[in-house]
Each structure stands twice: as C-alpha cells, then as structure tokens.
Amino acid sequence: MLQKTYDKIDSIGRSILSIKAKGVHNKELAEVIYPNGDKAFAQVIAINNEQVTLQLFSGGFGVSTNCKIRFLGKPIQVGFSDDMLGRVYSGNGKPIDGGPELLTDMVRIAGPSINPVKRLIPKEMIRTGVPMIDVFNTLVRSQKIPIFAKAGEPYNRLLANIATQTDADVIIIGGVGLKYDEFHYFRQRIEEAGSKNKTIMFVHTHRDSIVEGLMVPDLALAVGEKFALQGKNVFVLLSDMTQWSDYLRQVANAQDQIPANQGYPGDLYSQLASRYEKAADIDGAGSLTILGVTTMDDITHPVPDNTGYITEGQFYMKDGYLELFGSLSRLKQQVNETTREDHRSIMNVMARLLSEAEERVKAQKFGSVKDDYSFRLLDYRKTFQKELMDPFRYLELEDALDLCWDILARYFKKEEVGLSSKLIDSFWPKEGQYKILKPHNNE
CATH class of the missing domain: 2.40.10.170 (Thrombin, subunit H)
Structure with a gap:
C-alpha cells in the first residue's frame, strides 16, 4: 500500500x-x-x-x-500471542521486561465492541475472596463495575489481591499514571501469589507520555477481547480511569475544544462508554469482565457521575474499608440464588440489621440508646466492620456465609433476625457456641 x-x-x-x-x-x-x-x-x-x-x-x-x-x-495495532502471558508492556505496547516484541497476529486496538446478538445474559459468579464483594455485592462474569475511592485509599492493593484471588483464566492489568512503587507492588504481589503465568500488565507511569496513558485501556481491552474470543474468561483491571479522563481533558484542551463540565470534553461519556462496553459474555466463546478504579472527591464529579450511568454498580471504598451502603452490584441477583440456599437471605438480614445499627449510632449521640437490643446492634456494627468490611481479608464464599451466621448468633436471638425456620435449622450455630452478650455501659 x-x-x-x-x-x-x-x-x-x-x-x-x-x-x-x-x-x-x-x-x-x-x-x-x-x-x-x-x-x-x-x-x-x-x-x-x-x-x-x-x-x-x-x-x-x-x-x-x-x-x-x-x-x-x-x-494502531498490538501483537497478540499466548506468549504474552507473564509479560509486562508499556503504554505503547512495547515490552519493558526484557523479552522479545511480538510482531505477528496484530490486533487493532479501540475497535468496535462485540455484536450485541453474540452477548449472553450474565449468570456466572466471579469469586474474589473478598467477603464484601462475594457475599453482599457479588461480581458476575462479563460485568463492568468500578471501585469508587478517594485518592490515597488502598485501591491498587485491593486490585492486586483480586488479581491473584480470582478464578479467571487470564488477568490483564492496565495501569494509568502509576507511581513506580505501585507498579512494583503489582509485579511483586503477582509473582508471590504464583499468578504470573496468567497475567499480562500494560503499565504507564506518571513520567511517561500522556498519549501512552490514553492507550493503556485500549491495549488491555483489545488483548482481553482476543483471549475471550478464544474461549477464555478474562478479567481486566484498570487503574485509574479518573487519571485517564484527566489525560483526555488535557488533549481536548490542547485541541482548543469547547470544554464541558469542569473542563472535560463533551464526549467524556462516549469515551468512557466505548471502553466499558467491551465487557461481554460471548456466545460460543469466553467472557471479558472489567473492574476499573475511579478516584474521586465527590460522587458528582464528572468522571464518577458519567461512570455510574455506564456501569452496573460500584464498589465504594472509604477509610480503607469497602462500604456496604455505598456499594451496589446490579447483577448480583443473577447469581446469588444459585450460590448457596442461604446467600440471598443472609445478605438481606445482615444489611437490614446494619441499617438499624446505623440509626442507633445517630440516636446514641443524643443519649437515647439505653435498651439491650440497641447496645447489641452497636456491637454488631463494630464486628461487622472489623470482620466483613476489611477488603484484605480472604475468605471463600462458603466460609464468609458461615461467618455471617456466627456474627448473628453472637448478638441476636433466633427470633430477632427474621429468617425462616428452615434456614435457621440448617445454618444457625449449635446451641451454646455463642451467647447473647450483655449490654455495654454507655461510655
């Protein structure tokens, strides 16, 4: 040509x-x-x-x-091969791990998404080992979902944990504007966990060209889509999509485009959607699931605001914990009736009791918490946060569900939780294993 x-x-x-x-x-x-x-x-x-x-x-x-x-x-194209597994590439698709460059089977990046006719309804759970995800906001194969967090929260540590704990066939990590210590933490964590042979990294550091940073999600998704078409279940982890959007804003301003909200380009929604919509469970092939970090100071900021319209829920990280009421997986009902018979019921009861406990926290400020049940609710809230909201505690789903039953038995009577007698007979801990705690002094 x-x-x-x-x-x-x-x-x-x-x-x-x-x-x-x-x-x-x-x-x-x-x-x-x-x-x-x-x-x-x-x-x-x-x-x-x-x-x-x-x-x-x-x-x-x-x-x-x-x-x-x-x-x-x-x-722009990127070479594709099974030999990419275990490799580390820069934001322009060039290897930075000392290995050879791939020049065969070139794949176009930022191409069209999978035909909707070929997409299946999401129906398979992704196990992450994180109780607040697996129990309360279950992740589903082919879901697109962000982690909303303030800058400084340990979201990259959580991503690294999920990358090493998930049951996906291929893990692709796309880092945008990473600090060097974050980049090395990802590599070290993956190698220590023995997950290197199923992981590919595309890394852009804060010192690299912003154009390369803009390419990272497209590279990760193009390669991920190719693996998915081969029948693999692929999990793409992107951090940080707010930084990516800021690069987009810089380029738009350099082009003298008329700015929209807070200087971001008017097509910010379309730009984000074209990436997130790559998530798909493909008929006759595999799947591609996307978990992206969106840092924010305010939920009304243009990036999380647009992201919330595009994605299927969010995980909300605050003060190092995954919050229950700020998080939502809109696809969890697709799978949590088939995981274990008590899953949906225990999830709902634990959330209801935590909501009651939050009301008691407000009442306690006015000195109006004096009854035994309210004090037990307050203690339940502390235990819930310590044992279930910690995003770095690894538990298999079944163990996490058992822990929920144990926590209920520590603080409540059977008749107080509102669960069916069938479930209580099957899952309530043996009599005498836990006892109802006496109310605390209001100190």
Missing part, C-alpha cells in the same frame, strides 16, 4: 500537531520523521475537511515544522 508523506506541518502544540492531508482516516497511524532521520509515532484524532489533527505519542518536544509526516494506512 502506497504510504502518503507530507512535509508541511501547519501548527504544533504540546502533543498535538496539525497538517493538511487527503485520503487519511480517523485513528490512522502516522510516522513523524525528524530531519536527522529519527522517527516517532502519531495518531489521527480529528479530521476537518483536509485539516488533519494528530496526537504525538512522545509529546511535541523536538518536533519542528520541517519534520515530515508519513501516514501508514492502518490503525
């Missing part, structure tokens, strides 16, 4: 350049050829008649108007 080369750049700014060209396509890959013969890559991001805007992968430093632009007639 004839490659078109142009030698007149109209304008350069930050990581954006503009040139007049004919016959090029959106998302097409181009080479920037420096006067000394060095080369860099760019991608077409906007076309207005003959005016073409390109995004430079390495930034605009050193680019001058006498550089040449050669359009390659193809979109």
Whole structure:
C-alpha cells in the first residue's frame, strides 16, 4: 500500500500537531520523521475537511515544522500471542521486561465492541475472596463495575489481591499514571501469589507520555477481547480511569475544544462508554469482565457521575474499608440464588440489621440508646466492620456465609433476625457456641 508523506506541518502544540492531508482516516497511524532521520509515532484524532489533527505519542518536544509526516494506512495495532502471558508492556505496547516484541497476529486496538446478538445474559459468579464483594455485592462474569475511592485509599492493593484471588483464566492489568512503587507492588504481589503465568500488565507511569496513558485501556481491552474470543474468561483491571479522563481533558484542551463540565470534553461519556462496553459474555466463546478504579472527591464529579450511568454498580471504598451502603452490584441477583440456599437471605438480614445499627449510632449521640437490643446492634456494627468490611481479608464464599451466621448468633436471638425456620435449622450455630452478650455501659 502506497504510504502518503507530507512535509508541511501547519501548527504544533504540546502533543498535538496539525497538517493538511487527503485520503487519511480517523485513528490512522502516522510516522513523524525528524530531519536527522529519527522517527516517532502519531495518531489521527480529528479530521476537518483536509485539516488533519494528530496526537504525538512522545509529546511535541523536538518536533519542528520541517519534520515530515508519513501516514501508514492502518490503525494502531498490538501483537497478540499466548506468549504474552507473564509479560509486562508499556503504554505503547512495547515490552519493558526484557523479552522479545511480538510482531505477528496484530490486533487493532479501540475497535468496535462485540455484536450485541453474540452477548449472553450474565449468570456466572466471579469469586474474589473478598467477603464484601462475594457475599453482599457479588461480581458476575462479563460485568463492568468500578471501585469508587478517594485518592490515597488502598485501591491498587485491593486490585492486586483480586488479581491473584480470582478464578479467571487470564488477568490483564492496565495501569494509568502509576507511581513506580505501585507498579512494583503489582509485579511483586503477582509473582508471590504464583499468578504470573496468567497475567499480562500494560503499565504507564506518571513520567511517561500522556498519549501512552490514553492507550493503556485500549491495549488491555483489545488483548482481553482476543483471549475471550478464544474461549477464555478474562478479567481486566484498570487503574485509574479518573487519571485517564484527566489525560483526555488535557488533549481536548490542547485541541482548543469547547470544554464541558469542569473542563472535560463533551464526549467524556462516549469515551468512557466505548471502553466499558467491551465487557461481554460471548456466545460460543469466553467472557471479558472489567473492574476499573475511579478516584474521586465527590460522587458528582464528572468522571464518577458519567461512570455510574455506564456501569452496573460500584464498589465504594472509604477509610480503607469497602462500604456496604455505598456499594451496589446490579447483577448480583443473577447469581446469588444459585450460590448457596442461604446467600440471598443472609445478605438481606445482615444489611437490614446494619441499617438499624446505623440509626442507633445517630440516636446514641443524643443519649437515647439505653435498651439491650440497641447496645447489641452497636456491637454488631463494630464486628461487622472489623470482620466483613476489611477488603484484605480472604475468605471463600462458603466460609464468609458461615461467618455471617456466627456474627448473628453472637448478638441476636433466633427470633430477632427474621429468617425462616428452615434456614435457621440448617445454618444457625449449635446451641451454646455463642451467647447473647450483655449490654455495654454507655461510655
């Protein structure tokens, strides 16, 4: 195919350049050829008649108007192979672990999502070993769901734990704007857990080009989709999609786009949706599940606000815990009737009692908590937080459900919990194993 080369750049700014060209396509890959013969890559991001805007992968430093632009007639692609398992790649798809580069079976990134006709209704649980997820907000294969958290919360530690504890066939970690210690923690945790042979990492650090950061989710999802089409159950973990959105905002501002809410581009929703909608359970093949971190100070911030419309719930991390009432899995009802017969009932009862306990916390501030049942509710709340809300405590689902029954028996009588006699006969701990605790002094 004839490659078109142009030698007149109209304008350069930050990581954006503009040139007049004919016959090029959106998302097409181009080479920037420096006067000394060095080369860099760019991608077409906007076309207005003959005016073409390109995004430079390495930034605009050193680019001058006498550089040449050669359009390659193809979109950005990444090599694909089972040999990728256990490997670490940068945000431009190049290996950074000392291994060879893959140049065969090239896969287009940021391509169209799976045809809806080929999508199955989600119905299989993903076990994570995290009680607040497995019991109360069960993750379902092919779900798209974020972790909402403030900056500084240990969300990357949670992602690393989930990556090593899940029963997926392939784990793909996409890191955007990671600090070096976060990057090395992911690698160390995966190697210690023996999960390296099923894990692929695409890593962009805070010192790399923002364009490479923007490519990370697309690389991770393109490779994940390819594995899913081979029949594998793939779990893609992305951190941090707020940082990714901030990079998107920087590029939009460099293009002098008219800003929307808080300076973000007007197509922020579409940009996020095109990534999250890659999640799918594919008829006759495997599945792709997406868990992405969305850092925030406020739920009304444009990134979590848009994310909430696109995804199927969220896990809310606060003060190092996974909160029950801030979290929601909209697909949990698809699976928690088939996990164990008591799952849905125990989940509902534990949540109801915790809600009652929260009301007692408010009443306690006014000195109006004096009865035995209320004090037991307050103690129940402390135990619930300590033993179930800790995101770093590993428990199999069955053990976590048994723990729920044990906690109920510590603080309540059988007739107080509102469960069926059939379930109580089957699961309530043996008489005498726990006793109703005496009310505490209101100290």
